[in-house]
Amino acid sequence: MSSKLRLVIFDVDGTLVDSQGDILAAMGEAFDAVDLPRPSRATVLGIVGLSLEVAMARLAPEADHARMVQAYKDAYMTLRAKTGAAQSSPLYPGARETLERLQSERDVLLGVATGKSKRGLDKLIEAHALENVFVTRQVADFHPSKPHPSMIYQAMLEAGVEPQDTVMIGDTSFDMEMAAAAGVSGFGVSWGYHPVSALSAAQLVLDEFSALEGALQTWWRASA
Incomplete structure (x- = not known):
């Protein structure tokens, strides 16, 4: 990119x-x-x-x-x-392939920010063999609940990336409000648990994982 x-x-x-x-x-x-x-x-x-x-x-x-x-x-x-x-918690269609392609990009770092506990997230990542994918993992054990921006702040600190170069991907209003509170871009997804109408704070909403890479390229190109 x-x-x-x-x-x-x-x-x-x-x-x-x-x-x-x-x-x-x-x-x-x-x-x-x-x-x-x-x-x-x-x-x-x-x-x-x-x-x-x-x-x-x-x-x-x-x-x-x-x-x-x-x-x-x-x-x-x-x-x-x-x-x-x-x-019990299968990956959504296209998730693994998209993560692998993004991880292969030399200038892209990946992270997670979740309401799960550290133990729960670690178990899930291990089960899906994603141990080496995320450079930063933010969990509920160490932060206020979403939509407080603490998780994103810490993720950016650990990755050494500025807000203008950070995007939060999520399915809930809490994710998009957290992104807005942290001053980063928020991309919503339509396949999750909140209706698209609740994602009003999102810059855009994706309907499938395969659209993410192109959306990121377009977004970052426009903001360069």
Whole structure:
């Protein structure tokens, strides 16, 4: 693309992998743990991307959030152990090929910024054999929940890349709002958990992974 280093940061759930089955089931167990009715699929998917504590507070303001978070984590781990992370959270079509092509670009660095825990992200990356793909991994353990820009700030610091050379890729309003708060470009994706109408803060919205490389080239060329 150019001799200038660029950074592409990916959200995980709903962007790189489709983990909604386990998310919905684990959230159901979390609500069962505090004797509350299980929320609808749309309600649960609407909070994907937030850190668990923040998500529980939104979904059940008066409940025991610590108990819900632990029940969610226990259920998620059990579900993942039954089938394996690669099967329970498969990569979206074209994700691996796009990551490999972008990684081969000498001036492009890749990272992730996710509401997952470090343990959960590490397990997922290992399951998909992506250990050497991302130069920076930002997780919920060490940052405020999205859309706070802390994850992007740290990713740019670790990669040594400036805001104008950074793009955040995500499927939720939280990802796009985080990008805007950090002063970086945000590309939404239409295959994830939030409707396209919620991605109003995005510079553009992609309908398939194969369109990402061309969109990045066009965007960076225009901003050069």
